Amino acid sequence: MSDRLEILISAVNKAAEELPLKMKIETDAVIVNQVPDGSGADKDEMIVTQSGLCKVLTRHAKGVGLSRNMALDTATHELIHFGDDDIVYDEGYSQRIVDEFDKHPEADVLLFNVQAQPGRETYRNEDYARITWRNYGRYPAYAIAARRDKIIKAGVRYSLLFGGGAEFMNGEDSLFLHDCLKAGLCMYRTPVSLGHEEVGESTWFKGYTDRFFFDRGVLYHFLYGNFAKILGFRYLFKNKDVMCKDMGLVKSYKLLVKGVNHGRKLKTR
Known part of the structure; x- marks a missing residue:
């Protein structure tokens, strides 16, 4: 101790x-x-x-x-x-x-x-x-x-x-x-x-939903600024076989971009 x-x-x-x-x-x-x-x-x-x-x-x-x-x-x-x-x-x-x-x-x-x-x-x-x-x-x-x-x-x-x-x-x-x-x-x-x-249920992850990709876009705005959309696409493309399997890469990326644009409107985090 x-x-x-x-x-x-x-x-x-x-x-x-x-x-x-x-x-x-x-x-x-x-x-x-x-x-x-x-x-x-x-x-x-x-x-x-x-x-x-x-x-x-x-x-x-x-x-x-x-x-x-x-x-x-x-x-x-x-x-x-x-x-x-x-x-x-x-x-x-x-x-x-x-x-x-x-x-x-x-x-x-x-x-x-x-x-x-x-x-x-x-x-x-x-x-x-x-x-x-x-x-x-x-x-x-x-x-x-x-x-x-x-x-x-x-x-x-x-x-x-x-x-x-x-x-x-x-x-x-x-x-x-x-x-x-x-x-x-x-x-x-x-x-x-x-x-x-310990093994348990995630308190936030509920699957690769619309909200997952949108919120990821908001986060990427604060992490990467002007590079958010580029790095967001790289992230999705790299993981497309898992993350975009149901929704598709194009729709997933559109939701992420929507999140990036929303993040730009926020005054603070």
């Missing part, structure tokens, strides 16, 4: 007091638990666990970006790691995070291996290397650990427009890392593993 590290957990309608044991958390933690309307008042609690103190913020406001920002604002430790309520950590993970930051003082943000459930894998780090504009877009929040003061000083926040409970589907993690790069933070991937994701 390290008193330098704090785990920031976004949960949705969970028994928050059970999460530290279920997730095998070894350090202090902040849990933001978003609950349904009509389930009582917002409240803040402090839970003492075998591994440390856990601050539990129960909120009715929805949105994973809002949840992660609230946890970040509440955190006080030197190092932070973003977690989800379906992650189970391996024994000794906390010391591995601390050791990796001590080993690499050049890193403001480190992206660790966490094994996703079968069928949802988007990345696997095989080496220690710099994260750039070419390779930042594959990482989920539960891969991200950072020096808290660097994130705060850079003013990087999670988008309130994207992710579970928000107006548009996933993409909030890519936007967060995009903004880390834009702010000049030094990010590296590492082959060090922390744990695994």
Whole structure:
């Protein structure tokens, strides 16, 4: 256990007091638990666990970006790691995070291996290397650990427009890392593993629907600006045998372009 590290957990309608044991958390933690309307008042609690103190913020406001920002604002430790309520950590993970930051003082943000459930894998780090504009877009929040003061000083926040409970589907993690790069933070991937994701139903993916392609277009506007349509077509063409199997490449791309154009009208994300 390290008193330098704090785990920031976004949960949705969970028994928050059970999460530290279920997730095998070894350090202090902040849990933001978003609950349904009509389930009582917002409240803040402090839970003492075998591994440390856990601050539990129960909120009715929805949105994973809002949840992660609230946890970040509440955190006080030197190092932070973003977690989800379906992650189970391996024994000794906390010391591995601390050791990796001590080993690499050049890193403001480190992206660790966490094994996703079968069928949802988007990345696997095989080496220690710099994260750039070419390779930042594959990482989920539960891969991200950072020096808290660097994130705060850079003013990087999670988008309130994207992710579970928000107006548009996933993409909030890519936007967060995009903004880390834009702010000049030094990010590296590492082959060090922390744990695994439990098997469960996706909270956002409901198939390759009209909304999937439209929301992807909105996201690509914020990620790539004037290159959004070109890179959007490249993305769809590369994955056309899976993503466009039912709808077809042409219709899928038209929906994505519609999303890009809509994103251009939005004032903020």
